[in-house]
């Protein structure tokens with residue numbers, strides 16, 4: 001398919017899976033895969049922007065990932081901090097708005113501060129939006145949203161009967177960001193793994209055997225080709 005024929009999704013979300021297996025195949029520690037994975041994140045961000053994608057959401061660390069070996073968690077946290085520094089520079093150069101979703105209160109104070117500054121300094125940028133999910137879990141996000149909504153109900157700010165889907169969406173970490181059109185998961189696993197369960201209600205899913213560290217622009221285009229070919233039934237009148 002010619003690139004000009006591609007129907008570019010507005011919002012792409014990615015589950016970046018397979019770093020550990022990629023490293024193991026090379027006889028290297030898992031953290032080697034995460035390092036390479038972080039480099040791929042930077043490239044894919046640029047590729048997504050070049051293709052005309054407006055919003056990219058990546059799953060960097062789930063609420064379940066704390067169960068991994070302490071050394072691996074520590075290595076991932078160090079990588080996030082290094083990545084956010086580079087991300088800050090890129091955001092300034094490219095007018096990129098960066099948002100971190102998830103419960104950041106469990107992260108190290110220094111990382112929280114880095115996130116705060118990054119979000120604050122890029123909040124008016126609108127060329128490209130990058131959402132990074134760190135300590136993110138969809139159920140946790142919904143419970144946190146419900147707590148705040150219940151508190152607003154108790155304060156009389158909103159009546160229970162007035163709550164709509166839009167109201168609830170507005171309490172989620174992704175408030176104001178359109179739902180993903182296309183969700184990509186690498187490494188052959190075909191699960192949602194507690195990722196944006198509310199927001200993915202109508203998204204197209206694309207699964208590839210490619211391990212995240214091997215993911216590149218060609219793979220991204222392949223996913224968009226599949227998306228372009230699919231008949232998006234919801235909200236669309238069939239033409240034939």
Ligand code: FPP
Pocket residue numbers: 016017018019020021022030034035037038041058059060061065079080083132187212
């Ligand atoms: C899954 O691979 C990947 C993760 C645990 C999180 C993704 C993290 C990165 C891509 C690295 C850094 C990210 C940023 C934003 C700097 P896995 O360990 O589950 O692989 P496996 O299934 O092969 O074991």
